[in-house]
Amino acid sequence: MVTSSPSKIVFDSADIAFQLKNGRKLVDDMSVAYILPSDSTEVERLRLNHDLWKMVLEGLFKSPLHESLKKGITVLDVGCGPGFWTKDMAILYPNSKFIGIDMADVFVREDLPPNAEFHIVNAANGLPFHDESFDFVFQRFLVMGFPTDKYIQSIKEIKRVLKTDGAIEILELVNDYIDPSPALAKISSWIDKALSARNMDSYIGDKISTFLQDAGFQDIRDIKYNVPIGWGGVAGELYLSIQQLALPAVGVMVTQLTSVKDEEYEETTKEALAGAKVFKSTTRFRLIYAKK
Template identity: 75%
Template structure:
């Protein structure tokens, strides 16, 4: 079995949290992450993890199955509770997995010995030596990293990857296909809120260019369209996720966009009650590349 990379010392202060509208959110103004970090959000992330296992037909797209079976080192950036990290570790017991996140919401059940979780604010950099990992995985940080931080994250991932190491990023694009009027409003408010924090609703469409600029090669960019409340099992599951996601997003939208909390809640309720009238979908991008 391979040895897990060691963390190096770095300047990463404890992050303060507070409660707003009944949700636990970051209180530190220097931290950009906008979504809650609480048990309700953990449930949304669990459902989201299950959704993407269905969408991908597995846990990843990079051509690494054989290497993972033999034993490699893997880093999950912004791992949240760590569902992906745990499932990967169970599937590939000869590999070593490290998950990092700024909030201690890590799962503890059924954890194999080849998993480690650490509290790390990845926006400040990755506390690992150069060339520590064979595979780095990152997903859904559009609401966590300002644009320049996202670009820096790509550079940091390249730094900690070994030669010929693989990167895989899965990202939400704030764009609804065939949206209802309610979802159109919500998309506009999300864009306003993210822009107020120097974030980019459409950064998923730009990741390939970030990787190219960073010197990655063999870039593969895949588009996904996920139905909301239609199209069978995936649509039903994504609707359940939206029922948890829209209130979570509302915590930031009502503070940073030109909408009241009451109007946002009313519009969200409308969006969720008319999904059978509109075949709306959300766009995602999955990008794989090699150092």
């Protein structure tokens, strides 16, 4: 067992190339599966998404770790994006140490507390930390970031870097709308085709509990959420604003990996956003937490 502090690890800079396509900054590296943009517009979407989930969860996490976090533990945020969750957690729990990793440097460093740090890491290639380094590992929304085999490997890597009795928590979107309009259903099918082209799984969120069980995790809890798009109160209105940013971002992926043309996607997106409130559409999510 290695007991070195995670912060003493030497990180290699992720040498990932980017390109501009339709005004969006995209990864230009076939060894990297992530196919959503990495730019300021995407950062704004992720900020709104973070605000939404603080509202839906009535907090930042569901694992029973409040008292441990108050006393002081070490936490890893995998695929942290800008790092809104990492930063908020570090402010809330000043005695704990937080490390956020992502393949792109879009980190929010302004007013970052001293107990938080960010590093550029492509988690699909493994986690550059010693065994049993963390008490809590958090991961969310990597359905469009990891092929299925990498997703399963990520769970195994998380188990490796977790201490005995450490906790894992994964929040994931399922590419599945309840009561969709015809336009929204069409977009969902296009997204599924685009993900399949990169060996990704639209429904991987429904399989995470099984992955955790296969990896040997214990006390698995699986919570289902259906988030309304444009109706049902403040959360629904906020989620509609997120979808107004998310669907164009996903469109870059769809038009790159399927036969759908830009104009067709844009027109269908307008119809989908206009109809979501009328059809009372919702998106499915799964939050799963467990113990090593």
